[in-house]
Amino acid sequence: MSEKIVALGSDHGGFRLKEEIKNFLVSRGYEVKDFGTKDETSVDYPDYAFQVVKAILNKEVEKGIIMCGTGIGISISANRFPGIRAALCWDSYTAKMSRLHNNSNLLALGGRIIGVELAKDIVETWLTTDFEGGRHERRINKLDELAKKFWEEYLRGDK
Numbered sequence: 027m028s029e030k031i032v033a034l035g036s037d038h039g040g041f042r043l044k045e046e047i048k049n050f051l052v053s054r055g056y057e058v059k060d061f062g063t064k065d066e067t068s069v070d071y072p073d074y075a076f077q078v079v080k081a082i083l084n085k086e087v088e089k090g091i092i093m094c095g096t097g098i099g100i101s102i103s104a105n106r107f108p109g110i111r112a113a114l115c116w117d118s119y120t121a122k123m124s125r126l127h128n129n130s131n132l133l134a135l136g137g138r139i140i141g142v143e144l145a146k147d148i149v150e151t152w153l154t155t156d157f158e159g160g161r162h163e164r165r166i167n168k169l170d171e172l173a174k175k176f177w178e179e180y181l182r183g184d185k
């Protein structure tokens with residue numbers, strides 16, 4: 027799986043920013059897998075989050091960038107799935123920290139919140155910052171361990 031392939035997905039609120047980010051990534055030598063949406067017709071953000079989540083969980087790509095109007099709905103949607111760590115970022119610092127400490131594999135952006143140039147800066151920082159590991163590894167492992175424990179108990183009928 028190449029680090030140079032990035033999955034993209036958005037609803038109508040993130041569509042314009044997705045197109046800008048797609049051109050930016052291509053200009054930087056990345057290959058892009060665009061899971062839509064294709065225009066500004068109103069659609070539902072969970073459907074587009076799920077397409078990008080599947081590409082990550084099926085190991086087609088390592089990272090993806092998802093966008094809706096605020097970035098909130100699409101990040102909430104993506105974070106429902108084990109193995110996904112979607113970070114809603116609004117500046118380069120949050121983008122950097124989400125890689126260093128959280129090993130985020132999805133970057134969420136608000137297409138109606140941030141400007142295109144800031145978004146490009148965030149994307150560049152996010153794609154080029156490596157996970158620090160160490161104590162942070164233990165913490166991110168707990169995300170899925172705790173969820174797994176919950177679902178096992180729930181499905182057994184203990185909850």
Ligand code: RB5
Pocket residue numbers: 037038039040071094095096097098099100
């Ligand atoms: C769509 O109008 C808007 O609700 C959506 O893009 C997003 O901002 C939701 O969190």
